[in-house]
Amino acid sequence: MKRFTKIGAAAGIVAVMLFTAACGGGTNNGGGNSPVDAPANNASSGEAPADGKVVLGFSQVGAESGWRTANSDSIKESAKAAGFELKFSDAQQKQENQIKALRSFIQQKVDVIAFSPVVESGWDTVLQEAKDAGIPVILTDRAVDSKDTSLYKTFIGSDxxxxxxxxxxxxxxxxxxxxxxxxxxxxxxxxxxxxxxxxxxxxxxxxxxxxxxxxxxxxxxxxxxxxxxxxxxxxxxxxxxxxxxxxxxxxxxxxxxxxxxxxxxxxxxxxxxxxxxxxxxxxxxxxxxxxxxxxxxNPLLGPQLMQAVNDVLAGKEIESRIVTEEGTFTSEEAKAVLADRKY
Amino acid sequence: MWNRISKHHLFWPLMVLAALLLFNLIYKPAFFSIRIQGGHLYGSLIDILNYGAPLILVAIGMTLVIATGGIDLSVGSIVAISGAVACLLVSKSADQNSLGIVLTAVAVSLGLAIVCGLWNGVLVAGVGMQAIIATLILMVAGRGIAQLVTSGQIITVSSNPYEYIGAGWLALLPFSIFIVAAVWLAAAWLTRRTALGLFIESVGSNATASRLAGIRSRSVIFAVYIFCGLCAGMAGLILSSNVSSADGNNAGLWYELDAILAVVIGGTSLNGGRFYLSGTVVGALIIQTLTTTIYMIGVPPEITLVVKAFVVFAVCLVQSEKFRNVLTSKWRKRRYQAEREVTHHV
CATH class of the missing domain: 3.40.50.2300 (Response regulator)
Structure with a gap:
């Protein structure tokens, strides 16, 4: 009996280690030390737009680094600037939260869904639901491994x-x-x-x-x-x-x-x-x-996302891979722009 | 004479360390070059001492826990918590260079580390939970707490007094070495010059029998977990101060495994009941030397872990008396069963 508890404990540890390893490795975009804004509340349910505003549902990974925070802010700001109604949902690094958010977007009949997938796999079902509902999907920052590329319109992210x-x-x-x-x-x-x-x-x-x-x-x-x-x-x-x-x-x-x-x-x-x-x-x-x-x-892919949303809704053909606009900085250039940097 | 030396518990760990150094001497003689740089010693050997310091600290605490037949998986998380709390307090203060603030930050995070150790002690000795499960709770939750403290970001500090803990120099040597030496001396004195060491070993051998013999088993177990938490807290301060930043995600990640390995290489049995503090120090130095050697000779990162695993495997085999006997029995003839049994216990 004692042996079994030991084996069970070992298995438990392995499981926990795998779990924590998966969580710990996610900082590949580094992190600044800019303060985090309070994570946005989950899929704020607003009324259906009566004024004909475009409604964009966005599901973010979480707020794990300064990079990610800047990414969220960029999307919120540029949605406002573009005059879209943004339904922003924070998945807190969990896929199930994200799937829930996507389903609620589908129920609310948003015009476009955009999201940064927490993980690569397991999206086919929910993406199919969106497709059946006639809602176009745009991926940002991270890709999915779905074989059927018709499930999403484009992927916007760094190269x-x-x-x-x-x-x-x-x-x-x-x-x-x-x-x-x-x-x-x-x-x-x-x-x-x-x-x-x-x-x-x-x-x-x-x-x-x-x-x-x-x-x-x-x-x-x-x-x-x-x-x-x-x-x-x-x-x-x-x-x-x-x-x-x-x-x-x-x-x-x-x-x-x-x-x-x-x-x-x-x-x-x-x-x-x-x-x-x-x-x-x-x-x-x-x-x-x-x-x-x-x-x-560059985490500031908001403007490109809004452009893509407009194009999709206008029925334009858009490229299946949009690379974010990214700059480079020498020391002098860094000095010049440092004060205006958002992250 | 040779027999006595080779039977000493430090003999094989030291041989392994010597072999690693010898390998470097042949392959990369620059490994041993030490020069004076900016008013202190500079070289790979110094780096090994400096970067090995937190591991040695954690491993010393772990040795005593393992000696009672327990194990502490939460040390890595405690490392992350103490670094995060100290950096947060320093970074939030008006004057980061103020010595008072740094001392307060250090005191608060060490206090928290003790609370973490106390929590483990309550679960193991108070509630009677299995140590591996009890400390697993804090291992998982602790990293979450560290991330909560840092809000998932990296906290950078620019404080000279804080930086001194892990990157400062005293009498040509890294300051962290002196912390380690002090802790080691304290632990060695307490366990070998007082009856405490005997209590720990007796609890590790048989907690119930010890209690019946009049030893307060629970208090002893409490004490070792608190000490282990404190050691991990100090290690966390050294690690975060070394890079002047706290990273709740990555600080002290997998430290518990390195520490357990150092303890085992040092000759302490995972079954408890016997421990070797000096062996642990050598074990931790072996691990750090191996890491530095891998960087120096340029092993591709894809196979680094395989190389490490191979060396650790070899070390453990060499440590095993049974394995050595199998190897040497070919040369040693005419040994009788009875004779072997007698020599076995010298």
Whole structure:
């Protein structure tokens, strides 16, 4: 009997670990430290629009990072600007909440449904219900793995490969006259996550052009500051003459900056630093000249979403994949825009 | 003489640590270079001590819990909570550099860590729940609490006194090492120079018999869980202060497993009843050295965990006396059953 309780306990732990692992890994867009707004109330049920206003139902993942908060704010603001009535629902990282929200949107007969899926799979049934009800669906930020692509109109989100390419392009441009090898170290995101894989491959694809650009070490920093610092510290010991650091998000870059400073080097001067995301802390470091180049991973996709909603309702054909407009920032540019940044 | 040395409980852990260092000496001699940088020592060995410090702290607490036959899965969450609370208090204050505020923040988060330990103690000793389940509750809930404290965001602080805890230097060495040394000395003194160690071992061997013999088993169990929570709280302060930020999602994630591994490598039995604090320290250093070695030699991240698992597997095999006997029995002939039984217990 005792053995069974032990096995049960072990199984329970494994289950809980899987659960917590799934929750903990979701910070791939990093996080700033901007204060969170109180999460919007669940699917605020409003009256059916009598004034002929377009009604948009939006189901958000949650409010897990500064990035996500900025994403929600952008959608709320641009819906207001476009004159839409927005029904905003916060799924608090749970798929069942999101499915519930989608069903309530269908019952309320909204004009368009948009949502950022918490997970990739398990959407076919509810999306089919929306399709049967004749309500078009738009995905934002994250994709679903449904085989039937007619279930949604388009997917608006970042192109991580392109982000990697942009980082690479800037670097190639900086070192186009380099006569001797340029030593690059890379801090990867969580092993196996989409942004880590894509940002790595996009970057490598571009820097291949110049054989002088060599990645001498590449290791995961789990998208966290602590790991970024620890790994960078080891890199600095193992490779005394690093020229460039490429970090897959701002937080790892910020950790690495501390390690570089501890080694008596000047971040941004002795070691050129490139990161992705452009959250507040990262932009602040860039404005201070500690990060040389930031590729933006833009949460402000509200205006593009509203444009897509208009197009869908007007019966226009829209592309099945809309990439968010994303900028890049050098130190000077970061300094100029820092005050106006929303996240 | 050799026999006595090789039978010492620290012999095999130290051999493994030496083997890891030897590997680095051959493969990456830069590993051993230490120079003075900015008024303190700088090098991989120092990094290992600095980054190993929180793990050693947690593992010391874990050793005593395991010695009573329990286990504490909640340490990782306590690490996250204490870091989050301290950073929140510091970041909300008017003057982040004020020493008083930092000390208050440290006191509050250590107090909370003690409360967490107390909670575990109540469930295990008071309610009589199995330790693995009782601490699982706080392991899951604690991370939620940490995220609640940080609102799911990363809290950044810029406070020199707070940064000193995990990234400061004292007499050329990282300050965190001195915290660890103090805790280790206190734990070693309390358990080896007073009867407390004997009580813990006796409770771990047989709690009921100990109680009948006049030991307050419950109080002992309470004490070790509180101590373990306190150690985890200190580790959380060091970890968050090292990067001047608190990350409720990721701080101390899987720390409980590393700590348990360090305890086991150090020779403490998971069945309880016997513990080796010095072995635990060596075990934690082995884990940190292995991590740093993996970064230094550039193992691709996709196979890092496999390499780690392989080394841990090898370490555990080497630690097993039975396995060593199987290996060496080929060379040792003419051993009689009775003789082996006698030497076995030296």
């Amino acid at each position: 991580f490969v392109e982000e990697g390419r942009r980082a690479g392009k800037w670097l190639v441009e900086q070192f186009k006259d380099a006569a001797e090898p340029v030593k690059i170290v890379e801090l990867q995101g969580t092993t196996g996550s989409a942004p880590a894989i894509d940002r790595k491959s996009g970057f490598e694809e571009i820097i291949k052009e110049n054989p002088n650009l060599q990645i001498v070490a590449s290791q995961t920093g789990d998208f966290t500051r602590a790991k970024g610092k620890e790994v960078m510290q080891s890199f600095l010991q193992a490779h005394p003459d690093i020229d460039v650091l490429y970090a897959h998000n701002d937080d790892m870059g910020l950790g690495a900056i501390q390690a570089i400073e501890a080694a008596g080097l000047v971040p941004g001067k002795d070691i050129i630093i490139i990161t992705v995301d452009a959250v507040k802390d990262g932009m602040t470091a860039a404005a201070e000249g500690k990060i040389n180049f930031i590729v933006e991973c």
